[in-house]
Amino acid sequence: MSHYFPFAGSTLLLLALTANAATELTNQVPGPVSEFGADAIRSAAGGLSLGRVVISVTKDLKPEAFRIRAIAGGYAITGGDARGAMYGALDFAEQLELSSRVRDKEEQASLPVRALKFNVPLPGTGYLSEEDLANNQWFWSLDYWRKFLDMAARNRYNAITFWSAHPYGRMVRVPKYPEATDVPAAELDRNIAFFRQLFQMAADRGLDTYLVTWNIHVSRAFAQQHQVPAAGFDSPLIRDYQREAIKALFATYPMLTGLGTTAGERMDPMTAKQKMDWIADTYLAALKQLARPVPFILRYWQAEPEPLAAMLASANYPGPVYLDIKFNGEHMYSSAEPHVLDPKWVALAHGRYRLLWHLRNDDLFILRWGDPDFVRETVRHMAGPDTAGFVEGSEVDVPGPDRIHTEAAKAHLDWQYKFEKHWFRYMLWGRMGYNAAEPDATWLGHFRRRFGAAGDDLYEAIHQSGKIAPLITSYHWNYMNGDWYPEGSIGSWNTAYEQPRVNYRRAAMYHDIRTYIFNNTIGGEMANIPEFVAGLKGEPKKVGPLEVADRLQQYGRRTLELTARARVHVERGAKEFACTEADLMAYGNLGIYYAEKLRGAAHLARFLFGAGAQEQKDAVAHLDLALQSWRGVVAATENHYLPHEVWLFGQFDWKRYLPDVEADIRIARDAKPLRSGATYDLQGLHAWLEYTNGLLGIVSKQPCPPLPSASARDSGGASEPPPSGSGCPSPAAPAQPVRVEAEAAASLTPPLALGEDASAGHARYVGVAAVTGEARPESESITGARDFVSPAASATYRIEIPADGAYLLSAVCWWPQRAGGFTVLVDESNMRDLTLRPSKDAPLNSWTIEKLSVPLYLGVGSHTVRIVGRTPGARLRRFELAPAPASVTPPDVR
Numbered sequence: 001m002s003h004y005f006p007f008a009g010s011t012l013l014l015l016a017l018t019a020n021a022a023t024e025l026t027n028q029v030p031g032p033v034s035e036f037g038a039d040a041i042r043s044a045a046g047g048l049s050l051g052r053v054v055i056s057v058t059k060d061l062k063p064e065a066f067r068i069r070a071i072a073g074g075y076a077i078t079g080g081d082a083r084g085a086m087y088g089a090l091d092f093a094e095q096l097e098l099s100s101r102v103r104d105k106e107e108q109a110s111l112p113v114r115a116l117k118f119n120v121p122l123p124g125t126g127y128l129s130e131e132d133l134a135n136n137q138w139f140w141s142l143d144y145w146r147k148f149l150d151m152a153a154r155n156r157y158n159a160i161t162f163w164s165a166h167p168y169g170r171m172v173r174v175p176k177y178p179e180a181t182d183v184p185a186a187e188l189d190r191n192i193a194f195f196r197q198l199f200q201m202a203a204d205r206g207l208d209t210y211l212v213t214w215n216i217h218v219s220r221a222f223a224q225q226h227q228v229p230a231a232g233f234d235s236p237l238i239r240d241y242q243r244e245a246i247k248a249l250f251a252t253y254p255m256l257t258g259l260g261t262t263a264g265e266r267m268d269p270m271t272a273k274q275k276m277d278w279i280a281d282t283y284l285a286a287l288k289q290l291a292r293p294v295p296f297i298l299r300y301w302q303a304e305p306e307p308l309a310a311m312l313a314s315a316n317y318p319g320p321v322y323l324d325i326k327f328n329g330e331h332m333y334s335s336a337e338p339h340v341l342d343p344k345w346v347a348l349a350h351g352r353y354r355l356l357w358h359l360r361n362d363d364l365f366i367l368r369w370g371d372p373d374f375v376r377e378t379v380r381h382m383a384g385p386d387t388a389g390f391v392e393g394s395e396v397d398v399p400g401p402d403r404i405h406t407e408a409a410k411a412h413l414d415w416q417y418k419f420e421k422h423w424f425r426y427m428l429w430g431r432m433g434y435n436a437a438e439p440d441a442t443w444l445g446h447f448r449r450r451f452g453a454a455g456d457d458l459y460e461a462i463h464q465s466g467k468i469a470p471l472i473t474s475y476h477w478n479y480m481n482g483d484w485y486p487e488g489s490i491g492s493w494n495t496a497y498e499q500p501r502v503n504y505r506r507a508a509m510y511h512d513i514r515t516y517i518f519n520n521t522i523g524g525e526m527a528n529i530p531e532f533v534a535g536l537k538g539e540p541k542k543v544g545p546l547e548v549a550d551r552l553q554q555y556g557r558r559t560l561e562l563t564a565r566a567r568v569h570v571e572r573g574a575k576e577f578a579c580t581e582a583d584l585m586a587y588g589n590l591g592i593y594y595a596e597k598l599r600g601a602a603h604l605a606r607f608l609f610g611a612g613a614q615e616q617k618d619a620v621a622h623l624d625l626a627l628q629s630w631r632g633v634v635a636a637t638e639n640h641y642l643p644h645e646v647w648l649f650g651q652f653d654w655k656r657y658l659p660d661v662e663a664d665i666r667i668a669r670d671a672k673p674l675r676s677g678a679t680y681d682l683q684g685l686h687a688w689l690e691y692t693n694g695l696l697g698i699v700s701k702q703p704c705p706p707l708p709s710a711s712a713r714d715s716g717g718a719s720e721p722p723p724s725g726s727g728c729p730s731p732a733a734p735a736q737p738v739r740v741e742a743e744a745a746a747s748l749t750p751p752l753a754l755g756e757d758a759s760a761g762h763a764r765y766v767g768v769a770a771v772t773g774e775a776r777p778e779s780e781s782i783t784g785a786r787d788f789v790s791p792a793a794s795a796t797y798r799i800e801i802p803a804d805g806a807y808l809l810s811a812v813c814w815w816p817q818r819a820g821g822f823t824v825l826v827d828e829s830n831m832r833d834l835t836l837r838p839s840k841d842a843p844l845n846s847w848t849i850e851k852l853s854v855p856l857y858l859g860v861g862s863h864t865v866r867i868v869g870r871t872p873g874a875r876l877r878r879f880e881l882a883p884a885p886a887s888v889t890p891p892d893v894r
Contacts, residue, residue, distance in 0.1 A: 037089025065108035117393025155430030169219030212260035260297025293319035362481035371466025452571025534695035556591025589632030684829030686857030820871025
């Protein structure tokens with residue numbers, strides 16, 4: 001919070017009154033932290049005569065708080081501690097830079113912890129793109145870290161968290177396990193010297209440092225020496241090694257503040273309690289042996305509230321414990337209010353731990369962003385008696401060199417690193433995490449300083465464009481990072497956590513018009529499109545797709561108007577303006593694209609559920625306008641940014657998705673109304689169609705009368721036609737099992753290939769052959785991540801379903817190992833649980849029958865089944881779709 005004091009003598013720095021007084025800066029606070037702030041004053045003061053400026057500490061202020069006062073002959077800057085003194089000095093310097101005058105002021109921290117998340121771009125981290133890991137030389141540059149840490153301190157961040165699966169093999173020598181080192185001795189010495197300097201540089205700027213890991217992992221060298229898996233394996237040896245590695249870490253880096261870990265992404269066989277016992281027996285046990293209480297971050301992912309709380313109660317850990325919990329899934333740029341998976345995490349805090357809200361920016365990587373209103377509201381909703389603060393950052397992106405500009409666009413680069421380009425975004429979260437009441441005048445002052453007369457319009461343009469991504473992500477809600485990327489309307493995953501029904505998703509990266517119709521909103525305050533079609537009357541009234549579209553269009557248009565107006569007033573910062581202008585032109589058009597996409601989806605949904613042909617025409621018209629706006633995004637970006645890898649989304653640029661945007665128009669134009677009461681038209685839509693029919697008051701009808709089989713039709717057989725207007729198709733055969741042999745694939749892509757098993761009567765199968773360049777094995781991939789929607793490694797089949805219904809899929813498979821399996825895509829829908837895996841007790845290296853764990857809901861007619869496999873040696877001989885419930889026997893292995 002902040003307080004201003006307008007009494008006489010303190011409001012303005014009147015240079016005339018101090019013209020004869022030299023600036024004399026006295027820093028009475030020992031140490032580099034306060035001196036960092038003092039240096040900022042020296043730089044900002046220049047030749048100004050400010051009189052005597054004294055920096056000191058007092059006990060009557062809270063930690064990190066500061067006070068600025070005009071006094072006789074100068075100014076007093078007082079902090080509650082060294083950080084507070086530094087923040088006061090930084091504020092004093094900023095006031096000089098922005099206005100050449102200083103107001104009396106007093107502030108204290110809104111949130112105690114304001115941390116940045118930084119995935120270490122080194123082998124073993126896992127959660128980064130191949131491009132980022134191949135271009136990581138900058139990470140070892142102390143010049144980079146000096147600039148990054150300076151930025152963090154100036155913006156009032158007070159912690160930085162370094163994330164990696166298991167960095168110990170590259171950071172420490174473990175005396176008890178010398179074989180665990182992953183690099184040569186000389187390289188390890190250089191690494192240790194570097195990390196010591198890095199952690200000390202952070203401490204010198206008032207930044208705590210944490211190392212945060214995932215579990216269970218060991219170093220590759222340790223795994224090879226002891227012949228154990230490098231991940232996902234527990235044993236007394238592994239536990240002892242983990243404890244010794246932690247003790248070695250703090251012996252090597254005594255300036256490191258704390259440690260953190262997650263409940264595990266490689267602890268699948270364990271129960272929730274077993275995971276907690278493992279963490280208590282390794283991390284907490286090791287930290288208790290250290291000479292000081294070490295702050296500990298426990299990430300909640302893949303844990304459960306009660307076992308975690310019980311473990312902490314019994315562990316009696318002496319240091320502070322922070323529970324790292326996602327504020328809004330993996331999309332912080334959505335609602336400003338939290339939507340947690342289980343409210344028990346918050347309810348159980350009460351002294352056991354403090355909440356460290358995890359703000360995951362897996363949304364915004366390229367275009368500049370800045371909406372102070374959104375940040376202010378988010379900070380307000382994070383605050384509470386059990387809140388420690390936040391950790392903010394990306395799992396997908398690292399703020400390294402800005403290397404995606406085209407050769408032509410490089411002419412306007414006057415920065416080197418991405419965090420310098422996105423200075424306003426970093427400023428907003430750090431500064432308002434410290435003081436949620438920081439006035440908008442501060443941000444406006446920075447824009448005026450950088451761009452002169454154009455600053456006012458440019459600031460407001462970024463402010464308006466900053467509302468687009470949170471709004472569309474809140475309405476078109478998807479929980480995890482691979483589900484959704486709002487800068488591009490793409491994402492191939494389909495998780496939809498917290499929702500009663502999984503979002504409908506085709507197995508393609510681009511979210512086409514159908515995915516917008518059958519998609520959740522982040523919370524009940526918004527009406528999804530099925531609710532909109534049904535015309536629900538909620539109290540209070542829900543915000544529907546057309547209202548959201550109107551807001552998006554307003555934000556987009558205002559962004560474009562303000563950017564055009566700013567263009568004629570640029571006084572300075574012409575290079576940065578050129579890049580910012582291109583970003584804003586892209587953002588403005590993107591906002592209008594999303595507006596027209598939602599309108600098109602709303603009208604097409606009405607048409608599908610029987611509202612008439614005019615709705616289809618309206619949908620096509622809006623999607624045509626969406627295409628025009630997407631072309632505007634392409635025009636603003638194609639000569640500005642290079643195509644480049646965005647982790648989980650493959651190579652990205654807006655132009656590559658232009659054909660998909662055009663295809664939306666064809667989808668709408670070719671659409672047919674859904675059959676009255678139908679619930680099995682497309683796989684993945686079953687739950688949504690039942691839900692929508694229920695909202696509309698449509699009772700699902702009995703299946704249509706079956707048609708005669710093809711043989712009966714050929715022999716001249718006849719049947720009673722369905723009633724006129726019933727929505728039933730022409731008579732079809734009754735439901736029968738559909739059996740498909742492996743060699744019947746309509747298309748087959750490497751590394752899947754046809755093979756023949758001589759030991760089983762020369763039966764043909766599709767199997768994962770030797771790996772090609774199109775689909776490398778995990779051992780050859782730095783990240784181990786692959787593009788799920790790639791056509792590689794798939795066999796596609798076309799099948800005919802004789803009648804609406806639920807079908808059970810079973811297949812004859814051969815497994816060389818327990819890991820892996822075949823993913824099944826029906827009608828290209830990307831749904832959960834559609835994976836054939838080896839049964840726990842089934843024999844390996846022989847033919848066995850495996851079943852999907854969920855039924856497939858299919859309508860009468862043609863469908864596609866795509867089998868995707870990458871596990872070397874895995875085979876599939878045939879599969880069968882049997883009506884459920886059914887007494888038919890799954891395909892035998894003879």
